[in-house]
Structures are given as C-alpha cells and as structure tokens.
Amino acid sequence: MIAIYLVAALAVFAAIRATVEKNTGRKLPYVNVMNFAIAGTIVLLLDHPLALVAAAAYFVGSTLEANAIASTYAGGERRG
Amino acid sequence: MLGELLHILAAAIVSWILFVTVDIFFRLPEAGGVSGASAIARDIEAGGGALAGGTMMGNIVCSPDASAGTLLAACGVYVAGIPGGLVAAALVFIGNRICHDPGYAGTTGAVLATFVVYGFTLVGFAATDFIAGMVIAILTIQGLSHAHASRLLARLWRVRQ
Amino acid sequence: MRGVSGVDDLLVLLFAAVALIGAVSAHLQRDRFGKLIAVGIVFGGIAPFIAARGYLDVLIAVSLIVPVTTIIILLICRRDTHDA
Numbered sequence: 001m002i003a004i005y006l007v008a009a010l011a012v013f014a015a016i017r018a019t020v021e022k023n024t025g026r027k028l029p030y031v032n033v034m035n036f037a038i039a040g041t042i043v044l045l046l047d048h049p050l051a052l053v054a055a056a057a058y059f060v061g062s063t064l065e066a067n068a069i070a071s072t073y074a075g076g077e078r079r080g
Numbered sequence: 081m082l083g084e085l086l087h088i089l090a091a092a093i094v095s096w097i098l099f100v101t102v103d104i105f106f107r108l109p110e111a112g113g114v115s116g117a118s119a120i121a122r123d124i125e126a127g128g129g130a131l132a133g134g135t136m137m138g139n140i141v142c143s144p145d146a147s148a149g150t151l152l153a154a155c156g157v158y159v160a161g162i163p164g165g166l167v168a169a170a171l172v173f174i175g176n177r178i179c180h181d182p183g184y185a186g187t188t189g190a191v192l193a194t195f196v197v198y199g200f201t202l203v204g205f206a207a208t209d210f211i212a213g214m215v216i217a218i219l220t221i222q223g224l225s226h227a228h229a230s231r232l233l234a235r236l237w238r239v240r241q
Numbered sequence: 242m243r244g245v246s247g248v249d250d251l252l253v254l255l256f257a258a259v260a261l262i263g264a265v266s267a268h269l270q271r272d273r274f275g276k277l278i279a280v281g282i283v284f285g286g287i288a289p290f291i292a293a294r295g296y297l298d299v300l301i302a303v304s305l306i307v308p309v310t311t312i313i314i315l316l317i318c319r320r321d322t323h324d325a
Contacts, residue, residue: 002084003212008255008289010215014223015259015282019266024274025123029222031278032141034259036151036218038285040211041256042292042300043155045248050297052159052168056152058288058304060144060175065281065308067142067179070116072315073274 004044011037024073028066035062087205091213095150096220098196099189100236102146106185109136109237113181117142124226132237133230137222143181144172146189147221151214153193158207165194248293260286273318277311 011034018030039059043051103109109132112118117138124134140147149172156164169190176186197210221229248256263282270276284307291300 001208002081003088003208005251005255006088006212007215008252010219010223011285012255012258012262014219015262015285017223018278018282019262023123023127024272024278025120026127026226027275027278028120028141029137029226031281033215033219033223034282034285036147037215038259038288040151040155040215041289043158044208044211045289045292046295046297047159048297049159049164050301051292052152052156052164053171054292054297054300054304055155056168056171056175057301059148059152060171060178061304061308062281062285063142063144063148063175064179065311067114067116068308068312068315069274069277070119070138070142071114072318074115074119 004041007037007040007044011041025070028070031062031066035059035066038062084209087209088212088216091200091205091209092216092220093213094196094200095154095193095210095214096217098193099146099150099214099217100221100233102149102189102192103136103140103185104233104236104240106146106183106188108139108145108183108185109133109233111135112142113139113183114142114179124230128227129230130234131230133233134226136233136237137226137230140218140222143179143183144175144186145181145183146185146193147214147218148172148175149186149188149190150193151211151218153190154197154207154210154214157194157197157201158211162194162198165190165197169194248289252289256286256289258286262286277314277318281307281311 014034021027039055042055120138121134152168153165156168172186172190267279
C-alpha cells in the first residue's frame with residue numbers, strides 16, 4: 001500500500017512547483033499534475049463504485065476550471 | 081515493498097507509452113483545441129520549449145485526453161473490473177463534450193487502457209500500480225521540466241509526420 | 242484495509258500541506274489568475290478529506306460547484322482589467 005503515499009507526496013510536490021512558478025501559462029501544467037494525483041487519491045482512499053464517479057467529477061471539474069482560466073488568460077493577453 | 085515499487089515503475093512506463101502514442105496518433109500536437117491551449121503553448125515556447133510539444137501539453141491541461149482516460153480507466157478497473165473501465169470511458173466522453181473538445185482521444189485511450197490494465201492484472205500487477213504509475217507518467221511530461229518534455233514530444237511528433 | 246474510518250497521520254499531514262500551500266499562495270500571489278489557481282489548489286487539498294469520511298455524494302456536488310464558482314469569478318474579473 002505504498003501507492004497512496006507516493007501519490008500524495010507527488011500532489012504536495014506539484015502544489016509546491018505550481019506555487020513557486022511565476023508565469024500563469026506554465027503554472028497550469030503543474031496544477032494539472034496535482035489534479036491527477038488527487039483524483040487517483042480519491043479512488044485509492046475508498047474502494048467503492050461511487051468513488052470512480054467522484055474522481056471523474058473532480059477531474060472533469062478541475063479541468064473545466066483550468067480551461068476557463070486559460071481561455072480568459074489568452075483573451076486578456078490578446079486584448080493587452 | 082521493493083517489488084511494489086518495481087511494479088509501479090513498470091506500470092508508469094507502460095502507461096507513458098500508451099497515452100503518448102494515443103495522443104500523438106490523434107494529432108494533439110498539431111493545433112490548440114481551445115484558445116487556452118495555444119496560450120499555454122506560447123508560454124512554454126517562451127520558456128525555452130518547442131511549440132508542438134507545448135501545444136500537446138496545453139491540450140492535456142484544457143481537456144481530458146488519453147492521459148486522463150488512462151488514469152480513470154485504471155481507477156475503474158480497480159473498483160469494478162472491465163465494466164468499471166468502460167464506465168470511466170463514458171465519463172471521459174462526457175468530460176470531453178463539457179470542455180468543448182470535439183476529439184475522441186480520451187475515449188479511445190480509456191477503452192484501450194481498460195484492456196491493457198486488465199491484462200496486466202492477470203499477470204500479477206495490481207490496478208493500484210497503474211493509478212500511481214499514471215501519476216508518475218504525467219509528472220514526467222507536465223511536472224519536471226517543461227522545456228525538455230516539450231522538445232521530446234516535438235521530436236516524437238516529427239517522427240509521426 | 243483503509244476505508245470509511247479515515248486516513249492515517251502521514252496522509253493527513255500530506256493533504257493538509259497541499260491545502261495550506263494553496264491558502265498561503267492565495268495570500269501571496271499578486272496576479273488574479275494566480276489567486277484563482279491557488280484557490281483551486283485549496284480545494285484539491287480538502288477533497289481527499291471529504292472522500293476519506295465516505296461522503297462521496299457531497300464530494301461530487303462540491304466538485305461540480307467549485308469550477309462553476311471559479312467561472313463566475315472569472316466573468317466578474319474580466320470586467321475591470323486593472324484589479325488584483
């Protein structure tokens with residue numbers, strides 16, 4: 001059962017990298033790694049069929065959030 | 081303990097090859113699916129990376145693609161076997177449509193990964209190894225060095241062309 | 242087996258570290274996009290605690306509410322360009 005500790009440690013690592021990165025466009029891939037780790041953690045914590053739906057909902061939700069932030073960032077850049 | 085670590089490393093290599101192959105087959109490095117992906121690609125190129133690899137990384141951030149499909153398929157196989165993996169594929173399809181992505185990379189990757197992960201569970205691997213392995217695989221692409229990862233992806237993309 | 246009973250101490254430390262990093266980062270960031278990303282990291286830190294207690298329906302609902310909240314905040318942010 002070392003997998004869950006490994007995944008949790010990678011989530012902390014990705015969160016630190018996302019915090020110290022200055023550029024917004026390069027910050028989002030680190031947040032993406034953290035979202036992968038958290039979605040994996042939800043299923044590893046609780047072995048239940050609804051946990052799969054919860055992990056998918058968390059992942060799709062956070063991807064949509066990153067998508068919205070990146071789109072607004074792109075639009076704001078173009079407008080000056 | 082050591083055996084499980086070796087299993088996780090092997091699963092990371094298998095899922096890395098799987099999702100990079102599917103993503104490059106579905107032409108993710110060609111163009112940004114949404115405007116945010118292009119912005120991320122531009123920032124990664126400004127940081128010393130390659131544009132094609134940056135576009136693929138931006139597409140991975142902005143929409144559930146084959147990497148998300150592999151992770152959720154491994155989760156599905158862990159909780160419910162092959163039917164769980166197919167449910168995960170359906171959830172990835174819904175996620176793709178929510179994020180305005182017209183592609184089928186995520187769904188295809190999830191269905192492929194379901195059978196790959198199930199096949200590996202028959203030879204002694206656990207599905208949890210693939211969950212941790214997929215997180216390590218996405219870390220090597222998105223989390224260690226954007227410049228080197230995007231150059232590697234751009235080189236693979238040139239081979240596919 | 243680990244289950245509804247909860248997480249052990251090391252996991253509590255790791256997930257709390259994620260949430261605290263996000264909270265401190267949200268305070269320190271100057272950029273508005275940086276602040277929103279940091280709020281997303283805070284939710285990433287607390288999601289495993291909800292899952293560990295077995296409240297999966299709550300987790301599904303919150304996972305769908307938080308991105309919608311972020312999108313609404315983004316729409317408000319887009320109105321005035323020079324605001325932290």
